[in-house]
Every structure is written in structure tokens, then in C-alpha cells.
Amino acid sequence: MFKVLPLIVLLAVPACSKNDTAASAQAGQAASAAAKPAAPGQPAAPGQAAPPAVEPPAKPVPAQLPEVVARVNGEAIDKAEFEKAIKNVEGRAGGPVPADQRDRVYRGVLDQLISYRLLMQETKSRNIQVPDAEVDARIAQIKQQFPSEDEFKKQLAERKLTVEGLRADARSDMQVAKMLEAEVNTKVAVQPTDVDTFYKQNPDKFQQPERVRASHILIRTEENADAKAKETARAKATDILKQVKSGKDFAELAKQHSQDPGSAVQGGDLGFFQQGQMVGAFERAAFALKPGEVSDIVETPFGFHIIKMAEKQAARTVPIDEVKPQIEQFLQNQQKQQKTQAFIESLKSKGKVEVLI
Secondary structure: OOOOOOOOOOOOOOOOEOOOOHHHOOOOOHHHHOOOOOOOOOOOOOOOOOOOOOOOOOOOOOOOOOOEEEEEOOEEEEHHHHHHHHHHHHHHHOOOOOHHHHHHHHHHHHHHHHHHHHHHHHHHHOOOOOOHHHHHHHHHHHHOOOOOHHHHHHHHHHOOOOHHHHHHHHHHHHHHHHHHHHHOHHHOOOOHHHHHHHHHHOHHHHEEOOEEEEEEEEEEOOOOOOHHHHHHHHHHHHHHHHHHHOOOOHHHHHHHHOOOOOOHHHOOEEEEEEOOOEOHHHHHHHHHOOOOOEOOOEEEOOEEEEEEEEEEEOOEEOOHHHHHHHHHHHHHHHHHHHHHHHHHHHHHHHOOEEEOO
């Protein structure tokens, strides 16, 4: 993916989940989920922390932005940079910022831009260097996430970016990361007793409901497909189902025919999921199956599915041995966030930050 704040994030979304992470979410990774609050107005899901207290309203952001929205130690953050960051946020969210969240989101983005500018200024004052070879390797990693060089260049052009600009951003990110590694990460320490304490103090976060592991083969239909297109797709799915019932390998058929890019390469495997994570028709069919059984054709807004049940797991309390690594990672990330924020606040206190909106 393309970096950080100024650039883009590309995500592969499994075709049958309700949200970006549903099909790949593992309920056993409850410690990670503990950091992720439920949606406003919704009860906390198993493995999730309860939603935080309602935050006070953010200071209104004017409809007409000035040419400079902030200054950090005399360096301007201009309107164009700010608007570009907002567009990146909207691109990741898949739509414009809702009007009732505009002030909060805009303020959050501006704070991130200010924080990043402070960090960049500090890397310069410390003369943090990143070798060209490491930058080249990072660009090569980014390119590998695209099917071709042409697609890579197309994505750059659509976002009005250049390879040189991408290299500059990558170098900046790596300089900041190198500084934070020395300033923050080396000071992070999670003890075994910390893990045990977190597990004992948060029993609700390790309650795992019944869940299943299933694979699927999807023949897609467009959202507004006409009857003829749907019938063609259903006929193809029916033919594949016949092949499954005749004994052909389900995983191989999924690799050959499934039009869900998120799971096809895995032989259709969606991993474990619990009720409430998949669209209704898909979920009902999956949970009705027994291990080893294959469904009839199931229609959802994504198209036509053939589902194979692999395993069903009863509701349980996840043992600590299964989640120790996730708890440790969560606590490490928590410490990193706290220490990084403290470091940024120290930079703010030493510098001059002017917010002009």
C-alpha cells in the first residue's frame, strides 16, 4: 500500500462480509479487539471494549478554509495539503465525511498533520538519515502490491503523484520511523505479569461466541444487474455446484472460478466468523451446515455463493495460552501509542503551533 498520511491505502475486501474486516476477523484475537470500540449507539460485541464516553463537540471548522490552516514552528500547512489528507480519509472510508462528523474528523486530520510535521522537523534537527538502498527497497515493496507496473503508474497518476514524490514520502516516513524506534520503541517493555493481569481483569473480552469456518465460491453480479445477467450468473454457479457434488475438489474449483479476490487464492477459505459478521443470507446458510456439508446456491447482494462448512466451534472462554501473543502485542502497541503521544506533546511544548481554523 502507499503510505501514510499524504498517500493512499488500498484494501482488498472479501465479498460477503458486512465490513472491511469481518471475513478475516478472528474472535480469538480478543486483546486486539479490546482497543477497538463498538460503533456509537451499539452495545460492545464480544471481544470488544465498551464504547468510550461521548466526546465533547469539536470546535467548528469554517466552511471556507483559509489558504494556510496551521503553522508549525513557522512552517505552513496549507489548504491544499489539508484537503488532500481529507480526501485520503474519505477514500479509505469509501465516501465523504458525514456532515455531523465534519468538525471532529477535520480536527483529527489537522492534528495528525501537525504531529507529523513536528516529527519531520525533529528528524531534520537530529539529522536522521535513511540510505537510498532502503528507500529503493520500500518502493519495490509498494510496487509488488500492484498487479503490474502499468497499474502502479495508473494509481499514482490518479492521485496526482509521481515516483519521485512517492520516494520523498517514503524517505520521510522511514526517517520518522527510525527516530521513533530509538525514542519510543526501545523503551517499550511488557512483562509476563502484565499479560496475566490484563487477561484476569478483562474476562468479558475473551468470551467467544459460536463460530464457524467456511469456504465459498462466488459468482458475482453487479448491484443493479438485470434478470438476464443474474440468470447467467446463477447458471454458472449451478454448473460449478454440480462439479462439487460430483467429487471435484472444492478448493481447486474456488481458485479457478470464484470471483471473490479476497478468498479465491486461498481456495475460498474465509477463516472463522461469528454471527453478525456476514450478510444475512450467507450467514444463515453457513451456520445451518454441518462440517463437510456444501450448501445449495445462496444469493446475496454480492452474487451467487456455494458454501462449504469446514468446522464449527462452540461458544467458549478463550484460554490465555491462545491469546498471550495478541495481548502482548496489544499492550506493546498501547505503550507505543502513549509514549509516541507524549513525545509529540513534548515537541509541541518546545515549539510553536498555530492553528488558524
